[in-house]
Amino acid sequence: SQQGEEDPQALSIQEGENATMNCSYKTSINNLQWYRQNSGRGLVHLILIRSNEREKHSGRLRVTLDTSKKSSSLLITASRAADTASYFCATAIIQGAQKLVFGQGTRLTINP
Amino acid sequence: NAGVMQNPRHLVRRRGQEARLRCSPMKGHSHVYWYRQLPEEGLKFMVYLQKENIIDESGMPKERFSAEFPKEGPSILRIQQVVRGDSAAYFCASSPSELSIQYFGAGTRLSVL
Numbered sequence: 001s002q003q004g005e006e007d008p009q010a011l012s013i014q015e016g017e018n019a020t021m022n023c024s025y026k027t028s029i030n031n032l033q034w035y036r037q038n039s040g041r042g043l044v045h046l047i048l049i050r051s052n053e054r055e056k057h058s059g060r061l062r063v064t065l066d067t068s069k070k071s072s073s074l075l076i077t078a079s080r081a082a083d084t085a086s087y088f089c090a091t092a093i094i095q096g097a098q099k100l101v102f103g104q105g106t107r108l109t110i111n112p
Numbered sequence: 113n114a115g116v117m118q119n120p121r122h123l124v125r126r127r128g129q130e131a132r133l134r135c136s137p138m139k140g141h142s143h144v145y146w147y148r149q150l151p152e153e154g155l156k157f158m159v160y161l162q163k164e165n166i167i168d169e170s171g172m173p174k175e176r177f178s179a180e181f182p183k184e185g186p187s188i189l190r191i192q193q194v195v196r197g198d199s200a201a202y203f204c205a206s207s208p209s210e211l212s213i214q215y216f217g218a219g220t221r222l223s224v225l
Contacts, residue, residue, distance in 0.1 A: 040221075045215065
C-alpha cells in the first residue's frame, strides 16, 4: 500500500503567492524528506525532517511534521516561476530505513 | 565532487533484449539505491546495495531483474528479456551512510519497443 500520498495532486498559483503541499503517510517513520523534480529530470533533495522535529526551515521552504496525524506539509513562500516542478515527499520507515517510500507527488505550476 | 552519474540517459530496446543501466555513486558513498518511476507516478524502491552486497531487494521483480555493486566499478541494474511494461525511468541514488540524505542521479529512461 502507498506510504506517502500528496495533496493536492496539482496546484497552480500566481508568482509571488505561497504554495502549500501536504503529505500523509501510514507507518511510523524515522524521517521524512521532500524532493523536487523538474520535468524529465532527476530529483533534487530539498529538506529532511526527523521524527522528533516539528518544523524546519530552509530559505523560502518551511516544512512541518505532525507524527500524531502522520502528516507533513511543505510551504514555499513568495513563489517564483522557477519553482514550477513536481514535489514529492518520501518517508524513511523505522524498519528498513534505508529505502525511501515516495508519494505520487504534487505538480506545482507557478504562473508569471 | 561530481554527483551521481547514470548512463545511458536514454536507452531503447526491443522486446526480448537485455538492458544494462549503470550508476556511479558520489565519491565516498558506499550505499546505492535503485528506484523505478512510471509516468505520472512517484518513485518505487527496487533494491539497496552496499559494496559487493545486496542489502534489501524487496522491491525487485522476482524474475529478469538483477543488480550488483562490485568492489570496483559502477553499480549495474540488469533487466533480461525486456517487455513493454519495463518502460520507465530508472533512478539511482547514493548516500554516505544509512539514514542520511540520498542523492539522486538524472536517471535512465528505458523505452521498450
